[in-house]
Amino acid sequence: MSKLQRTQNRGGEEKILVREELFKPWPKARHRVQGCLRWVKRQLFRVGEDWYFLFALGVIMALLSFSMDFTVSKLQNAHRWLYQELGGHLLLKYLSWTVYPIALTAFSTGFAQSITPHSGGSGIPELKTILTGVILEEYLTIKNFGAKVVGLTCTLAAGSTIFLGKVGPFVHLSSMIAAYLGRMRTSVMGDYENKSKQYEMLVAAAAVGVSTVFGAPISGVLFSVEVMSSHFAVRDYWRGFFAATCGAFMFRLLAVFNSEQETITALFKTNFKVDFPFDLPETFIFMLLGALCGAISCAYLFCQRWLLGYVRRNWLTAKLLATDKAVYSALVALLLASITFPPGLGHFLASRLTMKDLLTSLFDNRTWSLLSQNASLERPPQVDPDNLWLEWWDPTFTIFGTLLFFIVMKFWMLILATTMPMPAGYFMPVFLYGAAVGRLIGEIVAYLFPTGISSDGVINPIIPGGYALAGAAAFSGAVTHTLSTALLVFEATGQIAHILPVILAVLVANAIAQKFQPSFYDGTIIVKKLPYLPRIRSRHISSYKVTTEQFMRTDITVLAKDSNFKDVLKVMTSTEALEYPVVENRESMILVGTVKRLELILFLQTHDAQPQDNQTKKLLEGNLSEDCTIDPVTLQLSIWTSLHQAHNLFELLSLQCAFVTSSGRIVGCVTRNELRTAIEDLANPRNPK
């Protein structure tokens, strides 16, 4: 076009018209099409409307989740095939069993860490920190994406040997996509409403991440709400809901297109009897199961946090983690793979099952203790998809023995696996572990009451699968401090008959876990020393009595409104703050606004530019209020504001720093650090005031 226009300028009009007609026929049709396209663009890219971005986010993540599942299952089949083909050579079998996960985890660690150190771990703790308003640079850049996808695929392909999942990384991946889409959106439409929109997109992204893993939109949204933030806008919830539904729908749709399923159904479809799902007295057993899961989760959280700290302190592991992360991963994988070697201890750990098979087997609607009374049972040479439970069966150990052994061994194996610095999720293993605990209790109850608990003639056998559901929900809920896992099990299994006992179990487990331990994600934030604002427990009633005056920082540097070059220079060199309060004058100290460090640097540069000039004196006399933008202070605390109120405001408004005034005079400032110290003092009054 520009070429033509240039020709137009040189040549005559007629010539151009001819040329245009030659090169671009049907001008009317073209105009109409162009008009249509403009209309579509106007409709789609209308400022403020971004449903299509949420839709795209859901669809992209569903495609990713599905193709990752597909690749992982192919890789696992290859491993299984290799292992089967080796026949009776025990050493070769051992090598093939161990080398495969070792290679995968070492590659996963090495590849991900070589691209970016941010791609390790789950990603949820960091995202949670970002959502509180802290800027973690580089964390959401798209270059992490490839590292995390490849790394995670390898981690998952290592299967139940390594025993890790994909929920956390998917939340991270989803938020990277969301941040990328957000930047794209900004580049198209300018940066209105940038910050709040970005926040909204990230919240929706977290929901999409969870929902595309389990195909569970509602609990995806709720889980992300509970894990990510302390306050939530209903608007964000709706947007998350929309995106998560698109994601979950597309994820299940792909399974139908791939002929895995006839129609859209749940991921781990169960087949429980729903006429009489559980007897009334069983409710108490469900609550006891919840208490047990809560207790185990406390132990798990404590040990996990301790080990995570220990491997950073111990000289050997610390050195390995600092320089040879891949070697560390390989060593851990060697240990885990050796233990799960099927002809060895793995025989009692159902280690031939994949993660998905494990979960499906635990949610089985049959009662294993009844099935195992059949004497002619034998474990098949290959996993039988219709009788997955046989992998749990051993004639001498019985299913109770294997389940208990699984629970004991996986406890420390899982904790060990979480120290590996590669992209991996920690929700799925916890979920599975809880299902095993529940299954064990369920089988015991079914064994003790073969005809059901009520003794009024009618036989209503116990369904141990229901306990597995409750255990999975309660344990994963306790570890992550969420209640929405209660809904997740129903969305994932497609049956909701056990809803009330499962919720009760989750509530009991959460009550115990929240009382004694920070959640898995908060624990990681603490260990990783990310900025963290602990929550005020309701028993710390003194948070209403402690006032801002008692914990605020009083050594603040202020700038007067009429500060000149020298004053600014003095203040700038003495402190490193990003923002300075501006006062009316140094006598009254009345706060009128704040000024950014960047603005001050600019101020210094312009006034320092031409010292030899005639204007030097004038420049030196130029003052702050004339030459700098003084930002207004929207929120200020008073000296009587209680700790509770201040904490609430910081959380609600994602504040990083607030100034304290008394009758308009600035007297101090409060940052997240002061708040945190004050809250910690509530719990352990080290220096009572």
Added chain:
Amino acid sequence: MSKLQRTQNRGGEEKILVREELFKPWPKARHRVQGCLRWVKRQLFRVGEDWYFLFALGVIMALLSFSMDFTVSKLQNAHRWLYQELGGHLLLKYLSWTVYPIALTAFSTGFAQSITPHSGGSGIPELKTILTGVILEEYLTIKNFGAKVVGLTCTLAAGSTIFLGKVGPFVHLSSMIAAYLGRMRTSVMGDYENKSKQYEMLVAAAAVGVSTVFGAPISGVLFSVEVMSSHFAVRDYWRGFFAATCGAFMFRLLAVFNSEQETITALFKTNFKVDFPFDLPETFIFMLLGALCGAISCAYLFCQRWLLGYVRRNWLTAKLLATDKAVYSALVALLLASITFPPGLGHFLASRLTMKDLLTSLFDNRTWSLLSQNASLERPPQVDPDNLWLEWWDPTFTIFGTLLFFIVMKFWMLILATTMPMPAGYFMPVFLYGAAVGRLIGEIVAYLFPTGISSDGVINPIIPGGYALAGAAAFSGAVTHTLSTALLVFEATGQIAHILPVILAVLVANAIAQKFQPSFYDGTIIVKKLPYLPRIRSRHISSYKVTTEQFMRTDITVLAKDSNFKDVLKVMTSTEALEYPVVENRESMILVGTVKRLELILFLQTHDAQPQDNQTKKLLEGNLSEDCTIDPVTLQLSIWTSLHQAHNLFELLSLQCAFVTSSGRIVGCVTRNELRTAIEDLANPRNPK
């Protein structure tokens, strides 16, 4: 004890000891018991911990819900019995059919209105207003409780003739109980944390109200969150979850104890085939159903709001509603009952079914169009509980005809019923109406595709009950602008197989309804002229451009810090504000705090007390900053704050009024009124600036 102590003071120690031993034996045991009681009291009434209040709230509401259901069913049985016994006397039958609901609704209206005018209607709009920080006095006092309970029981006993439900009033009742418990708590433990705790209790109460009606804890919480507030704290969500679970569990437990059910199951238990719940192409039909429900909901909301306004404008109805509310209710009930008279038009409206029967029949797992091909059918003289669908069947009209007739007639009958000024809920009828719409579409689809949609040999018949689920969720979701109804249908029916299509239908319906109409509750708030802050739609991008300066009120009355008696008197007589800004002095106008009107009145009284005294002059000279409490200003807006930000802050912090400052100087103030006008101007730029 006090008597004894007085004796002790007069007499000797020894005498007392003897008397104590005489009157109170086993001092050691008593001491131990007292110690235990003190410990229990300390544990239970520990400040900050109020789980037991939430528990009590859930249990009380469950008991209330169950006993109300019980009473209502007895009353309805009595009516049914009377109607049956009258045999062939058509006039007597007509009288018994109409007089019963007329008497009940007239009594309900008269009784409730005579005790308190606040007890009419649903209660949710008012509670929503309270939760934004507006104080509606008397609205949560316990004296409303009796009026609402008795009135609601009568309304419900009038049954499907009047076609009203109980969700809204239960939310109101629950919040009254919560407010009462809150006051009890304050009286025991002092008024720490009073305001925020009260808010928390009210939020939990709303969840309990919904969950004890449907026995659905999770969707109860979500529904209350979506309806009540624009932001919520995860902490409140947890507390609501706990209370709602206690309520739902107790509610279902009572049904078991009353031998209605063998064990705890869903309220409207369905029995759909879950192996193949729906075929993939059906998803589109579900979405079309969602669009249809969205369109009908827009018409419904518009007509409902119009009629509610019309009956207040029309001189006859307005006069009736002003003076003889009971007569108005009776007249409406007469009209509705005449139409639903079973031998008349009621024959085509399934009017012999109760609300619960109606819903159960619509969620039937059988296909009516298939069943009705059996020629030997006849409608039984009494309702057959196993074949409720026969009430929908007419040989000439066919089930399609009756369903369509039901949908057309109930549309205006329901709208008319909502104008009756008695305690009644409007969620259940909307839910039922949506189920009928869904059932009609489902039956049509089943009729068009008798062997299922996919044509690959396998017969997978359509389940019209699934469409009824989707219709109920979509229509009720669209009317109330909530998504959690999608979950509600599954919790209420105990089957979750249709989750994805139902969510899609709800999303589509909500998208349409939210685009064109305010929600049912917002509409009522608008009609009732309660304080209301409209939300800013994302297409109103200019909300980022409009600054506070453009819409703030500038005619503010300020008090200087050193104001004396005369200044204060002058200000107080000139305006009626509840709070006045205090400035450093009238020249600088720098905002230092606010002072309450009550404080000022006290100030005037003390300084005006002894005019004849020597101290008069001194008193007149006493100034504001010395003798009044000046409250600090936590939040202030700047003139550059955008409308969007200001709106967000008002919603987040439940503000009623905020001052606007520029470099510390007060320049204006913004209340909810100014915000509302500014937001309305965005939509209809009447006076563009």
